[in-house]
Amino acid sequence: MRATVLYGPRDVRFEERDAPAVINPTDAVLRLSVTCVCGSDLWRYRGIQPVDKPTPMGHEYCGLVEEVGSAVTSVKPGQFVIGSFFASDNTCAACRIGYQSSCQQRELVGGAQAPLLRVPLADGTLVATPGIPPDELIPSLLTLSDVMGTGWFAAEAASVKPGKTVVVVGDGAVGLLGVLAARQMGSERVIAMSRHKTRQNLAREFGATDIVSERGEEGVGRIRELTNGVGADSVLECVGTQEAMMQAIRSTRPGGHVGYVGVPHGVELNGQELFFAHVHLHGGPAPVRRFLPELIDLVWNRKIYPGKVFDLSLPLEQVAEGYRAMDERRAIKVLLRP
């Protein structure tokens, strides 16, 4: 098969690789219906995170089970399934309390920008949809593998509650789906921080009530103006930079909650500032597995359409153009069709 491999900064190749096969009895191999490029892939694409060796890319996936190992009992060939970017056993102490992305056996899924994918710990990782989905639902189902689950976790980690005021820092696909999650959880006011017209529009479509285009201290000042001088109840940090993190913390009211899901790159938090900010801080790699049943249900019943974040769709073989489009912010998120 041909699949996506990153050789170094901006060097994405679509090249011949061995097709994956069942290695461990707990594995499954999927034939992917669709896959995509993740904002977090750009850290390596841009050289911010080093690429030591040619790396098969992609960790968002959904599709049909092609083959399962001898120990797999909960999914079977022919089913349409979705799983998280972290494979998890779903039985260890961390999984049982809903933190499957800290599973004691966790394994990063890699190489999903390809037609076929091996998923370890298939029983713990994969969730089947109620049936074979109609085509128009597939992009939305794909988002549940990471980006929607991550936006959802950001809102949950920020303790979004009905009637509350929420700020979302970051207008990438995760931030935009954080807006959707916050509204779905009943928040009254959702302030999206964005300076890009197309992203502002999608934020509004997902339920944002206000848009703030200022950043940094100016952005914090605007949020304070909009919240009677105290700051927001819940703030979702969906970027991962020092600036975004401080903007999130400083936009939160005393006793409020920051949910952070952007993988921190170079972020250092000063203990004393955090102490006097009086905020709750929670985040990390989203335990997507926990949310899959609920989110599949919402998509299946057409309550949410997170697939709208895909504003560019390409054949998988044009994956390099997909990376370019996201890097240059010409596209919010790129869907790839094998």
Add this chain to the structure above:
Amino acid sequence: MRATVLYGPRDVRFEERDAPAVINPTDAVLRLSVTCVCGSDLWRYRGIQPVDKPTPMGHEYCGLVEEVGSAVTSVKPGQFVIGSFFASDNTCAACRIGYQSSCQQRELVGGAQAPLLRVPLADGTLVATPGIPPDELIPSLLTLSDVMGTGWFAAEAASVKPGKTVVVVGDGAVGLLGVLAARQMGSERVIAMSRHKTRQNLAREFGATDIVSERGEEGVGRIRELTNGVGADSVLECVGTQEAMMQAIRSTRPGGHVGYVGVPHGVELNGQELFFAHVHLHGGPAPVRRFLPELIDLVWNRKIYPGKVFDLSLPLEQVAEGYRAMDERRAIKVLLRP
């Protein structure tokens, strides 16, 4: 009157100063029944935090109202009252959500190691006891002004719940009262980290079920051994150093909670480590005012005896010896009698 002034590292003087008087119509002046030395006073005593000018010391207090300003309506002369180290209006947006130590009008109370004390924002700050307390309750009531309220907040910030496993980092008075708070809130297992026999004993008296004397990575290893390899549900950080903070974070299970109340000195948190630790982090200056009614009730009805942390009692004029005894860890906490 004679009162306590810190001139520089280890230079505590008990000297003549003007007696405080009502300055603003919202002030009250108290005649203090008892006062004490706080662990946080030691940061300046030890020169870790600079002392720019001679500084009246002390911020923990309880006693009889001597005089009130013309705008004060909720307390009156002759009542026995307790207040927080932060004066607060108890009406602003931050106060209304229970974060009085982030009150928009907050003012640090200072100069309480003295016979008389001016308390600003008396209506918002002071809470009267049901009557004049018997002598034996007064040390316990004094702790509600800071150290007990701070231990209580640590437990609350760490989301201590019935049946859970709690770790307390720090065996100062705040940590020991964190043990008491965690037990009072129903936790099943409370692991106190301490290597000092007298403090271990008091921790057990306050309800600790286990003692861990190792520190740093070794301490973290012991906690993991005691918690099936996953870490504790709730960890109270009651020190404020980098080592203590990291020990707390690394002792917490994924999805668990760290409540931190030690004023951070030189603490820097690495964003990526925090991200993958998957913990909830909350803390700051304790909103003692929020807890006063409940804690007064518990002391008044002899349900808790936080005053046991005072293992040395001195006449106020010997305050310098009080600082020495705490600095050298000869005393856990020093009660001062004006």
